Amino acid sequence: MTETNFQYLSPIQRVFRRSHLALVSIAVMILLGLGVFVWADRSPEVPYVMPALENIGELDQLVQIERRFTLHNPTDEDLTISDVRTSCTCTVPDLDIPLVLPPGETLEIPVTFDSKRASGKRTNAVALVLRKPRHNLDDPVRQMVVQYAMSAFIRPEVWVDASPIELAEIAIDQPQLREFRLRSRHDDYRIGRVRPSVGPAA
Structure with missing residues (x-):
């Protein structure tokens, strides 16, 4: 049998513990706020894309x-697009690499999304x-990554029009018979x- 030790806290200790937790929470919120501010502050010397996120x-x-997004090069030197990576094969940018973007120039990049x-x-x-x-050997940052993202809600072409079926x-x-309806847009x-999603019990 396992014994559990309970620690008794006086009213003063309880108040101190609550105050300590409150101070920790405030400190975390301040740090998060500073982090958001620092990351949101885009330096004019850093390449970026617009829009960064499109709904x-x-x-x-x-x-x-x-869709199209624009890559900006606000620096004073050439930037080479050496590689392009996508989150899935359904998103394809129309871009031949490697490609050099001169200082102060912008590049519009089309992207095709297949749903x-x-x-x-x-x-x-x-x-x-x-x-x-x-x-440029004095610059420790020789490579960087910028990202464009698109978000969407895809309405299915075919779906099941039914509430979850409960068989008890x-x-x-x-055997019991239940019905559901398939709909197409x-x-x-x-x-x-037609195949079952769960096999028979062993």
Whole structure:
């Protein structure tokens, strides 16, 4: 049998402990606020994209859309886009790399999003890997990454129109029948195969 030791706290100790927790919470909020302020303060010497995050809204499934974002180079030296990375194959930027962006210039980059395999709330990103000139040996930062992201809610083309089905207790030799309805947004579909999502119990 395990014994549990309870620590008795006097009223003064309780007040002190609550005050200590309150001070810790205030300190954490101040640090978070400073962190947000520092990260939100964009230096004019740092490359960036606009918009950094774009909310597209609602989209139907099985459609393709194109969006554009702009890469800014406010520095005084060339930047080379050496690599492009995406969060999924459904998001494809139209960009040939490597590509050099001169100082003070901007570059508009088109992005195609295919919602064929997406549904529900989605956020997809395009990351650009930027490199500085090799002759600048005094700068410790030789490579950086800037990112553009788009968010959308994908309305499914086909969905189940039913509430969760509750079967309660079922006897082995007494099967129960329940119904649900499939709906499609546009075209007619043929059900090619039906399979259970959970196999029979062992």
